[in-house]
Amino acid sequence: MSVPKIELRIERHGFRLRDREGEEFVAISGVAIDVPAGQFLTIVGPSGCGKTTLLEILAGLAQPTSGSVRIDGQEVRGPSLSRGIVFQQYALLPWRTALANVEFSLEAAGGLSRRERREKALAVLELVGLKGFEDRFPHELSGGMKQRVAIARSLVYEPDILLMDEPFGALDAQTRELLQEELFTLWQRTRTTVVFITHSIDEAIYLGQRVAVMTSRPGRIKALVDVDLPRGDAEADIRSHPDFARYRHEIWDLLRGEVARARTALPPAPTAGGAAQTPRVHATL
Ligand SMILES: Nc1ncnc2c1ncn2[C@@H]1O[C@H](COP(=O)(O)OP(=O)(O)OP(=O)(O)O)[C@@H](O)[C@H]1O
Numbered sequence: 001m002s003v004p005k006i007e008l009r010i011e012r013h014g015f016r017l018r019d020r021e022g023e024e025f026v027a028i029s030g031v032a033i034d035v036p037a038g039q040f041l042t043i044v045g046p047s048g049c050g051k052t053t054l055l056e057i058l059a060g061l062a063q064p065t066s067g068s069v070r071i072d073g074q075e076v077r078g079p080s081l082s083r084g085i086v087f088q089q090y091a092l093l094p095w096r097t098a099l100a101n102v103e104f105s106l107e108a109a110g111g112l113s114r115r116e117r118r119e120k121a122l123a124v125l126e127l128v129g130l131k132g133f134e135d136r137f138p139h140e141l142s143g144g145m146k147q148r149v150a151i152a153r154s155l156v157y158e159p160d161i162l163l164m165d166e167p168f169g170a171l172d173a174q175t176r177e178l179l180q181e182e183l184f185t186l187w188q189r190t191r192t193t194v195v196f197i198t199h200s201i202d203e204a205i206y207l208g209q210r211v212a213v214m215t216s217r218p219g220r221i222k223a224l225v226d227v228d229l230p231r232g233d234a235e236a237d238i239r240s241h242p243d244f245a246r247y248r249h250e251i252w253d254l255l256r257g258e259v260a261r262a263r264t265a266l267p268p269a270p271t272a273g274g275a276a277q278t279p280r281v282h283a284t285l
């Protein structure tokens with residue numbers, strides 16, 4: 001499995017959409033992100049700032065009106081199985097078992113025998129901790145289990161890039177922490193390039209090597225925070241480490257005004273210059 005680098009450039013008047021009245025508006029403006037091969041990037045930003053739209057652009061499901069996405073130098077022009085996507089809604093097929101849901105992805109992709117599909121699906125379900133639950137239907141699975149099936153379904157293609165849009169948003173707090181830990185372990189093993197959107201600052205710090213903070217609409221990247229936490233001791237809860245608390249404060253400081261602006265629908269702060277400029281914030285610890 002190759003590990004690619006992502007380069008995303010969206011210019012100042014970058015990605016436009018039409019509202020219900022047919023008026024054009026800028027959904028995302030001025031985004032420049034380079035995701036080095038194998039990095040886990042998390043993105044936080046106020047509701048409606050364009051995070052899902054950004055992920056759709058990375059997935060090739062939407063085309064930026066000005067700007068481009070390149071993966072290893074190749075421009076993204078449409079969706080590809082080399083980019084696995086996990087959305088907040090599990091979107092499982094209710095009439096198929098967990099195993100059959102994962103197999104379905106491979107059926108759609110084609111090229112494998114029935115036996116190969118089964119073997120791959122069983123292996124990936126085991127990887128996400130669902131051994132023994134293969135024959136359950138979605139309504140017989142908890143929310144956390146359903147989300148594991150959804151993750152298994154994107155992993156089964158062995159994607160080079162994993163794009164995740166608030167995949168744990170609908171889960172209870174304990175299941176969410178457990179799945180964060182599992183995803184982090186999985187990433188440590190595979191070193192897949194991951195772009196992960198979340199509303200949770202803690203989740204962003206726990207998972208991300210780098211956290212991108214977005215402004216309110218039209219979304220820009222306000223800051224990039226490199227996270228460097230001592231990850232060596234598997235038993236220690238990194239969330240209670242003093243550095244973790246410092247990152248939480250720093251990111252919340254960056255985000256607070258944007259969340260307030262998004263809630264009161266004030267126009268976004270003016271930006272200087274034309275092209276995307278992203279300040280890089282290095283936490284001083
Ligand atoms: N297909 C569409 N047509 C028109 N407007 C849209 C469309 N999709 C999104 N929008 C608008 O574009 C803006 C960005 O939406 P987006 O869903 O990307 O935000 P978001 O940051 O993911 O929000 P949330 O945190 O609530 O998920 C929002 O104001 C939304 O209303």
Ligand SMILES: [Mg+2]
Nearest residue numbers: 051052053165
């Ligand atoms: Mg969204």
